[in-house]
Amino acid sequence: MSTPDPEPQGPGAQDPQVVRRTLTIVLGTFGVGLLLAIFWVSMEVRRVGQMEHVPLPEGSPRPGRPPTRTNSAPARAAATNGMVYIPGGTYRRGSENGAPDERPVREITVDGFWIDRHEVTNEEFERFVTETGYVTVAERKPEAAQYPDVPPEKLVPGAAVFHPPAGQVNLTDYLSWWEYVPGANWRHPEGPASSLHGLEKHPVVQVCWFDALRYAEWAGKRLPTEAEWEWAARGGLQGADFVWGDELRPGGRHMANIFQGTFPTVNRAEDGFRSTAPVGSFPPNGYGLLDMAGNVWEWCADWYRPDYFAGCPDRNPQGPTNSFDPDEPGVAKRVQRGGSFLCNEVYCNGYRPSTRMKASPDTGLCHSGFRCVVSLVAPAPTGQGRP
Numbered sequence: 001m002s003t004p005d006p007e008p009q010g011p012g013a014q015d016p017q018v019v020r021r022t023l024t025i026v027l028g029t030f031g032v033g034l035l036l037a038i039f040w041v042s043m044e045v046r047r048v049g050q051m052e053h054v055p056l057p058e059g060s061p062r063p064g065r066p067p068t069r070t071n072s073a074p075a076r077a078a079a080t081n082g083m084v085y086i087p088g089g090t091y092r093r094g095s096e097n098g099a100p101d102e103r104p105v106r107e108i109t110v111d112g113f114w115i116d117r118h119e120v121t122n123e124e125f126e127r128f129v130t131e132t133g134y135v136t137v138a139e140r141k142p143e144a145a146q147y148p149d150v151p152p153e154k155l156v157p158g159a160a161v162f163h164p165p166a167g168q169v170n171l172t173d174y175l176s177w178w179e180y181v182p183g184a185n186w187r188h189p190e191g192p193a194s195s196l197h198g199l200e201k202h203p204v205v206q207v208c209w210f211d212a213l214r215y216a217e218w219a220g221k222r223l224p225t226e227a228e229w230e231w232a233a234r235g236g237l238q239g240a241d242f243v244w245g246d247e248l249r250p251g252g253r254h255m256a257n258i259f260q261g262t263f264p265t266v267n268r269a270e271d272g273f274r275s276t277a278p279v280g281s282f283p284p285n286g287y288g289l290l291d292m293a294g295n296v297w298e299w300c301a302d303w304y305r306p307d308y309f310a311g312c313p314d315r316n317p318q319g320p321t322n323s324f325d326p327d328e329p330g331v332a333k334r335v336q337r338g339g340s341f342l343c344n345e346v347y348c349n350g351y352r353p354s355t356r357m358k359a360s361p362d363t364g365l366c367h368s369g370f371r372c373v374v375s376l377v378a379p380a381p382t383g384q385g386r387p
Contacts, residue, residue: 081116081219083374084288086232088112092239093230094309095354101306102354109315110231115224116371118279118290119203119298120215122196125186128215136211138185138364158182159206159364161190162342164264171347177264186211189366201278203296203369209334209361212299212370221372223301226335226356227317228373233293233338233353235286243285243293243353248345256282256294256351259344275341276367293351294343296369297336304333304358325358333358340367 094105128134138159144152161181169176183192186206189199207215209223216222224232233243240246244255254271261268273281280290302308302319306326312319323332336357339350350357359368 082118083114084117085114086112086228086287089231091231091234093227093354095352097241098352098354099356101309101356104310106309106312107314108227108231108312108317110225110227111316111375113224113228114374114376115228115232115289116221116373117284117288119296119369119371120212121201121279122186122204123200125204125207125215126196128218132214132218134211134214134218136186136206136364137208137362138206156182157185159184159366161366162264164267166265168262168265171263184366185364199276201280202276203279203291205276205296205366205369206364207369208364209299209359211364215370216372219372221374223299223370224373225316225318226300226302226337229298229300229337230353232287232289233285235289235292237286241352243351244283254282256339257291257341258294258339258351259342259348261344263342263344263347273341277341292338293353294339295341296338296367297340297350297357297365298338299368299370300335300337302335304335304356331360334361336368342367 088109088111090107090109092105093108094102096103096105139157141157142150142155144150144155147155158181160178161184162177163179165176181191184190184194184206186204187196188194189196189205212223234240235243237243237245242248242255244250249255257271257273257277259267260270267274271277271282277291277295279295282291282294284290285292300319303321303323305320305322305324307324308317308320319335323334325331325333336359337353337355339348339352339355342348343350349355359365
């Protein structure tokens with residue numbers, strides 16, 4: 001298991017250049033007043049992000065213009081399972097203003113699909129566990145063979161939890177705010193003393209890619225491809241900076257659960273939340289989808305490669321056949337999208353629809369969740385005069 005790749009950094013970060021580092025954490029001893037880290041964990045500083053209001057290149061389509069859909073079928077709620085049908089279409093994937101792995105910007109076509117209106121919640125995931133008896137990766141004792149340098153008595157289940165440091169730290173020193181907590185898992189997202197009481201409608205967290213995959217299989221669904229996810233997130237807007245338009249806070253209104261304040265020490269929670277929010281706490285995008293920006297990062301089906309956009313198929317790309325991260329060649333990673341409650345304008349602007357994140361598929365985190373999709377025939381249009 002590993003702690004998360006650090007969030008993409010923004011213009012206020014102390015290092016103004018694109019930064020990617022690979023680090024491995026030796027998980028150490030746990031005791032009163034001592035920070036515990038017990039696994040080798042892989043991380044790298046993602047990169048320095050872009051300004052909050054980056055102007056689009058001249059000639060770029062703006063919100064309000066007709067979306068680049070190849071059919072006119074509107075997105076609509078499915079009759080069951082709280083899903084929304086996203087009509088197939090063509091869009092420009094990526095961003096010229098983003099990180100190198102968001103380029104080149106290319107026209108991509110995807111077929112129609114159904115997608116969960118919101119992220120999988122704790123109560124939904126609990127139903128899956130109750131019916132199947134599934135045990136998440138964070139709840140399992142790590143195998144000694146995978147961590148030969150860690151004493152056997154220290155190989156205990158747990159997960160990474162965000163803990164703001166007491167004072168301001170260098171924003172490249174991400175270990176200052178991440179702590180490995182024994183007993184942290186989806187039932188106890190911040191450690192053994194925490195619970196899901198009152199969090200039933202919040203997105204499930206501390207679930208790794210393998211956990212999300214097992215849930216999707218149980219539900220008769222699958223994880224979205226990266227291309228499907230971005231198409232759905234954009235909600236029919238062409239080239240917009242955010243899933244709702246080009247202003248981060250139009251009219252002063254908060255549109256997503258992100259971090260306000262001085263990261264990582266002071267979260268003013270001006271949007272009403274310091275951690276996860278109940279799904280649907282913020283306005284939907286143009287397709288009626290909730291929380292496609294902020295709240296929690298969402299797992300996608302694809303392996304991660306920074307060069308995949310350049311040579312991928314232009315119709316229904318399924319992701320590369322293998323993973324390669326040049327900063328950490330030995331660690332295979334899956335894609336995450338959407339940003340989280342820890343993203344802000346200075347350190348992380350991962351709530352942009354084109355931002356790519358990645359993590360090892362066995363890593364459960366306090367700010368990572370998922371939603372599912374289904375490939376089915378489009379719903380029949382509702383006839384005029386029908387309710």
